[in-house]
Amino acid sequence: MVAEVSTVLSQPATTSVLVLFEIGVLVTEFLMLRAHLLRSQVRLYMAQSFLVALFALVTGIHLDNNGLYAVSAMAIAVKVILVPVLIIRLLRTDQGDLSQSAVMKLPSMLYVALLASALGFFMAGPLADAGKFGGGAMMSSHVIPIELAVVFMAFVLIGFRRDVISQMVGFFSLENGITLISISIAANMPFVVEVVTFFDLLVAVVAFGLLMRLHHLKSGTLSTHALERLKG
């Protein structure tokens, strides 16, 4: 049996709550872009991940889906606790701020972010329409645009900041956007696949952490301005 998020979204109260969570996720993404301090960015990521966990929990309750409870629990364990703790530990050795790491000035970057989120809204149309195929509207026009906007804004964060923390947080917030998409359109994906995907994220966290530490040891900074030796 295929879970239909549209079932959840057909209930007005639930729809409002879920859309509210998603708007919260989008706002944290914008705030990450304008954050000046490394720690602020990590805290915003924690808040964003917590909202993702809540989204999974509420959807799980309404679909009576045990897999989504597990996703919610794993999100809290890995994204709200483990990843931020790892990053904060690294920050003990480098207390710099991020104000100098932006490739362009803040207003320009926010314009780019708005364009990126608009792209998300634009691309969601065909997805939501096509989701109605076969009589089962699995994808909802309510949430998919916001989720795609989060994904594309994460790309902006990665591309327009020149420090390893922002780039790593950008990648993890990209993953948050994808988690939301997976809950919205593939809530009943086999649980084994969800668990393996989560484990995979955990491994990626470790790899990112190791490489970030290596970069810090080599260059003595978290900035990626020096990473321009390899060209051509």
Added chain:
Amino acid sequence: MKVSEMALLCIVLLPVVATLASYLLGGMWRRATTLLAGTITLLLAIVVASRVAGGGSISVGSFISADSLSAIFLVVTAFLYAATALFSIGYLRSSYGSKAGAYSDRFDRRFFVGLNIFCGAMSIALVMSNIALIWVSIEVTTVVSALLVSLEDTDGSSEAAWKYILIASMGLGLSLIGVLVLYAAAAPILGASHALQIGYLDHAHGLAAETVELAFVFAVIGFGTKMGLAPMHTWLPDAHSEAPTPISALLSGSLLAVSFYAILRFEQVTIINAGSAFPHDVLASFGVLSLLIAALFLLVQRDMKRMFAYSSVEHMGIIAIGASFGVPIALAGVMLHVVSHGLAKGTAFFGAGSFKAKFGTKEIGKISGGISALPWSGPLLLAAVAALSALPPFAIFRSEIMIVYGGMESGGGVGVVILLMLVTLAFGGLSWHTIKMVMSPDATVESPSRRGEPSIWMVVPMLFGIGGLLLLGIHPPAGFLHLMDSAARELSGRIAR
């Protein structure tokens, strides 16, 4: 359980055992175990390939299976697993052995543990029957190979590793969206538990065409990032040039092919449900762009390994264009190209490793007299470059002829002309730089101390690679031809429906 099913299961389990052994055992045993695991995996891959050569598939449980398409990629991955294990024995000693402190038991352990996990993840990706699990395996290859790229602990390697993991992970994020969108399209027809199973998707009709096309675009951009398709290829020259050379050989010869395999699985579903025009146009666009960028950058390279990295981008472009032609002869050519590129690029990188060990540099301008200094590796590197340049009698000559013929047959004359022009341009760059390194005279190499190979272990895998290229170019074994045809039928048969 049948022998072929047992072989398939062992392909999954063997790298796990080899990884544990590499972690627990000492230096010599660690190398021996890895070499043994690679060799047995190659033999098992040949057993599996021979079983599926005539069509059909082998399955073990719900999540492990192989058909002719996956078997072709499996054979080339297993070959490079064995060849790299062999090459690494000599390479690690000759490249790091003399540097005090740089080469330690810890380095050796990390290298072989990483090598086994990397090869295991690639093999597992090829025998997974669920598209989400293919994605997971390819993501594991990214994580492990990024750590392997950074292993030499230099400024260049840490920069390359960071760029690689960031760009590849972003790409894989997009491909995961592709997986999810495909699930959304397939679940209403196939049910939640079968929606991502290849065996069901291969025969699934009636999926929403627009959704499947969207999934395909996400897959091509996402997995295409790992495959090295332009413009998402920017991580590739850095990672391939800065990684330890055996890892460069695996990245180039095998990992790019595994990512292409994932794209082909999406293409199959797209062709069945949305027709062939859209996926072929997408592949042709990325293919031509990759070929163009690689051909231009090949002309101006100053680093030997970077040059081979751009050659990989070139060949991925050729493969994408070949797949876009869609007719059986072109698809069979693509299958042959995947195998022969793996053999040739592995051999070329092994040669680059020998040159680096001998001359102490990767800079093309600082290397000369290669054929005198390295009496085996010099000519073998030259032969590998001749193969990569599609000169007869090597297998890439045969595969490119098949692709060109297929292009003409499918009415893609413009594509064929572009392909031939850009391949010729790339040939110019690649051959010019290599001939300069290998054939130009160097007065200093006549002294006996400078002549000779760094290690015989580094020569043997090159001999196997060139031998394979000659065999497939002159007289391919009948079993391999059946396998190639069967894989091409599997892909093109969907078009006919």
